[in-house]
Amino acid sequence: MVSTGAVPNLVFRQLRGQRSAGEFAAAVRRAAREIGEQVACDARYIGRVESGEIRCPNYAYERVFLHMFPGASLADLGFSARESVRGRGARTVSGPPPGPGDGPHGGTDDTDHTDEESDVLRRVFMMSGTATVAAASLGLGGTPASAASLTSLASLPAQRRVGESEVSAVEQAVRRIRVLDDRHGADGLYRQAARPLKAAYELLDAGTTTRRATADRLHAGAGELAISVGWLAHDSGRFDDARSHYAEALATARLAGDAGLEAHAFCNTSFLARDAGRPREAVRAAEAGQRAARTLGSPRLLALLALREAGGRAGLGDRTGCDRAIGRARAAFERGPAGGDPEWMSFFREAELELLEAQCWSALGDWSRAARHGRRAAALQDAHFTRNLALYRAQLTGDLARAGRVDEAAATGHQVLDLLGRVQSSRIRGMLAGAARVLEARPGGAAGAASFLTRHKEVASAT
Template identity: 70%
Template sequence: MTSSRAVPNLAFRRLRGQRSPGEFAAAVRRAAREIGEHVACDARYIGRVEAGEIRCPNYAYERVFLHMFPGLTLRDLGFSAREDVRGRAARVTAQRRPAAVPSPAPAPAPARRPVPAWTPVSTAPTNHPSDTSEESDVLRRAFMTTGPATVMAASLGLGGTAVASVPSPRRVGEAEVHVVEEAVRRIRLLDDRHGADGLYRSAAQPLRAAYTLLDAGTTTRRATADRLYSGAGELSISVGWLAHDSGRFDEARSHYAEALATARIAGDHGLEAHAFCNTSFLARDAGRYREAVRAAQAGRRAAARLSSQRLLSLLALREAGGRAWLGDRTGCAQALSQAHGYFERGPSDSDPEWMSFFGEPELEAQEALCHAALGDWARAARHAYRATVLQQPHFARNLALYRAELATDLARAGAPDEAAAAGHQVLDLLDDVQSSRILTKLAATARVLLPHRRLPEVGAFLERHATLDARP
């Protein structure tokens, strides 16, 4: 149980040395980029760590800190063990593994290089069994259990309490806005690890509570109000993505539209670009390809006011995808070229926090989707394979998605054995990842492979895939 009084983290303060909190935060962001992570670290976050408000960092920050201070453990850095913070489920897990051994920092993603068109990737497990049990209570026990944020945490569904049973606070301050922002980060982390299907309904409750706060208009400062609008809009996009990835397209469209309206009201160009980016992706998946192109172009106009080349790259990829499905090879090629040009300018401190997933693996995966839409299956398979090789294993959901895309592309490119091998690797991840998008892709692969069922590898995959329908 969390203590009612935060204990200052003196060990972490000593590690900062003579650097200011802002300078140290910049060093944290640089270290994150070195290992392919993206954290929105600022002086305020460093202050909260040193004040003891953050007893254990999330997984992204953990990897960054251990990379910055090799040889030290979380306890050496002044943090509590994760099992002490996360509750009983984590304590049970801790009994099955050494408590003092931190997860190793992942190696930086390798530089772009030629990769064979298709080579079966490693079948070694990529998820720790403990991850699922640690995160099993999706949005409960998530952030705060004491202090002025308790009421807001409960109203956000983070303490297992229904929204209607807890009155909104009369004044919205830093603590309440922080809970909204942490809800966004928590949802993204869980989606990266486990996919959307098991999260959507749980995540809708904090979204309603966040917009109730906006409607109450009880913020005391303009800066706080701006953060609340941005946080609520990002939360709406996160919940919309969970709906999108689990096949609830109409609900996703509504959430994205709500986020766009919030962005327009607040004059938040970053939120507006994000909403258009996701709207474009949804329109493509829903078969509205011209809308996908227009939404991506609108997102690029909003993003032009910012300084993030990576955001412009992703929006160019969204446009390329829409043009590919329209059969516009020239327009698709131009948009892909622009996407690569923006991407090669590198990351920056201006990149939005939500873009932590966007690195070279996602660039390759989105290009694979474009070539698949144009019917260039062998070329699509090459890019999908690169995505699987380059992806960091802690993005379990994306790794499963990339392998599912690879399986489909290989099947349609006339490589049934290799497609089945990739399909097996997706099935290996489905105990921890729940995503209707992935299941849909896998079903498409199975249909294409059905004429090849006499091949031993294909037959084994089809038999195993058929058992999915029998799972509870």
């Protein structure tokens, strides 16, 4: 509950105008993407700002808000000066901890948590398998953690009660894993990310939450964490592990009656089934996901699920069914973003739509059409999403090679190799290796691609 010392931010409320809190939150997320920031703004966060609970935003939100309102200062937006809310002595709010994007790891200065168990849990979720450990394992700097310290970080203290702080720690772990995956790929993250996942499910098993809303958020957070870890397994070629994690998330969704989590689990299950060569299962999972998503108010989610269905139908050789699913996906996508769009779908922009369509035509053997969509995907992709930039170009390299565009394929392949020093993804390396095999099999050994093939062999032998 907000104390009587909290002063509503009426200026910020006026800036929202006639938009709902959810609509305004979607606008904040779009603005963040425009400048390469990662914020998970939702209606709850907007409410906390307007109520005065958040007196000063963290640095990421500050950059987004100043981008949305050029020329304005934080004071102009109704916020307090950062120095006036810094530290424990300035705290005027008791109750829920920071929401999406807040907390000590996001740069917020207006809240502090003194509960010892919460601090331990925060270190478990924020450091074990995410920022600190991942940085060391990916060669991003920092001091490598010892096995003993990892064991300590992943050990949960005895819990008397699971509250808002613990749930927020789970939610932040999901966000940090997603950001690291976007930038660097899955291979160096998977083993470490399994640690906070284990801790999250231990919290669920403890069954000591006292509020239904807190329990619902914990189920949703644990399920999303299972999907995130499943995706890391998926992208690093551990398909059995991925299938297990996605099934765990689906079971959590069913137990909690969470349609959004259920749709997400089916979406990833469909994707995995397609990559694992089970196209009929991919179609069924995508259809189940669409049924779960119908009441969620997110046309973009329905678009993504329709594309998952299209991918499965392409794998079955069903060109007509694939084309129809793509048509439904494009129609839904054109309806634009909505307040019901889930946070995890921040990656699903026009570039991703083009990539997924390219993959459909590639599976159907229409290489030239696939390459056209692949070029659009690569041209549209935000350079901040390094992993996806490498992925899109790897897909394009293969389609160009199969379409007989040898020189263009080689040039695009070089671009992928340029990115592999920063991206660790078995999936991307496998796609590029497939393109190299196609070029090698061409008459004359694809003389125009000789430098790419030589360089690819050197990189492959070094990994």
